[in-house]
Amino acid sequence: MRILVTGGAGFIGSHFVRSVLQGERDGISDASVTxxxxxxxxxxxxxxxxxxSHPGLTFVEGDICDEALVDELVxxxxxxxxFAAESHVDRSIAGAKPFVVTNVLGTQTLLDAAVRHRTGRFLHVSTDEVYGSIESxxxxxxxxxxxxxxYSASKASSDLLALAYSRTHHLDVVVTRCSNNYGPYQFPEKVIPLFVTNLIDGRNVPLYGDGGNIRDWLHVDDHCHGIALALTRGRAGEVYNIGGGTELTNKELTGLLLDACGVGWERVDYVEDRKAHDRRYSVDITKISKELGYQPRVPFETGLADTVRWYVENRSWWEPLREKAGL
Structure with a gap:
């Protein structure tokens, strides 16, 4: 299978690429990846x-909004x-334009090229944040x-655009919507790597509001497992939720990270809540489980411990990123 992966140097995209080229994704063999x-x-x-150094990997530095480049690659x-997307909620609140340009116009550029060149399948990776918030x-x-x-509005727009291309142009589109990812190689502005790297460096961590916001946590390898299933076995024109099955309040997650780093609650700063902060996310994974056989396979306790250990052992990876981002 010859796969074009957008955003393949990001957190989730790079995990997908590494696992595909290392033969770790069921149903995908002898793959080449651009x-x-x-x-x-x-x-x-x-x-x-x-x-x-894998012979099946080709890397192209470029923008998904570059129509000529996309038309050459597809x-x-x-x-x-x-995968390619602007994804940080706080950054989208500070300035929404890059999110609209990349997430909506970039997706449209890719979809148009896929129609022109009759691409076999277009898998659009999205987020549970498009649903908003759910109390129960x-x-x-x-x-x-x-x-x-x-951010979530731009992703919802791109979801609807992708599904519209499926109906209008009969493009073979599948959309996946995941819950909160965690794991190695995650950019240190996200909550788990931000907290872990802060604590490693002797800094405090910021907890929004009362810490009662609830998220479902999904290990990045489980997410990529679900994506591979949707890519190879999903039905055209369908949406599949991918969840991890571990719901925690932000305060509960903070406690686990404090324990993992051997420090106490004196290292927590309670800060003003984020604007329009969704209270709870929770996805039903019945559809992908019944149709494609998906189940999360990484226990949260194991995944979190492995993730913390990875950041402890890979300061040379994250320290320059934090400095560059001004974190």
Missing amino acids: VLDKLTYSGNRANLDPVA PGHDAIVH GSWSEDWPLAPNSP
């Missing part, structure tokens, strides 16, 4: 170092797996979209 990544602040070529690929129960894939941040 990575298209703009290498903005969160894209990191070093994320692909473990497979840098032909010859059996599938597009579209869990979202199924047909739940109305109600995004509350500029």
Whole structure:
């Protein structure tokens, strides 16, 4: 299988690329991968170092909004797996334009090229944040979209655009919506690597509001497992939720990270809550489980311990990123 992976030098995209080229994804064998990544602040070529010499890897630095470049790259690929996105909620609140440009117009550029060149499958990677917030129960894939941040609104727009291309142009589109990811190689502005690297460096960590916001945590390898299933076995025109099955309040997560780093609650600063901060996310994974056989395989306790250990042992990876981002 010849796969074009956008955003393949980012956190989740690079994990997918590494695992595909190392033969770790069921249903994908003898794959070649072209990575298209703009290498903005969160894209990191070093994320692909473990497979840098693999004969099946081609890396192209470029923008998914560059129509000429995309039109040159898309032909010859059996599938597009579209990770590339601006994804940090706080940054979207500070300035929404890059999110609209990359997440909506970039997706449209890729979709148009896929139609022109009759790409076999277009897998669009999205987020549970498009659903908004839910007090109880869990979202199924047909739940109305109600995004509350500029980031999630831009992702909801790209979801609808991708699904519209499926109906209008009969493009073989599959959309996945994941819960909160964690694992190695995650850019240190996100909560788990931010907290761990702060604590390692002797800094305090910021906890929004009362810490009662609830998230479902998904190890990046489980997410990529679900993506591979959707890519190879999902039904065209369908949406599949991918969850991890571990719901925690932000305060509970903070406690686990404090324990893992051997420090106490004196290292926590309570800060003003984020604007329009969604209270709870929870996805129903019944559909992907029944249709594709997906189940999360990484126990949260194991995954979190491994993640903390990775950041402890890989200061040379994250320290320059924190400095560059002014964290």
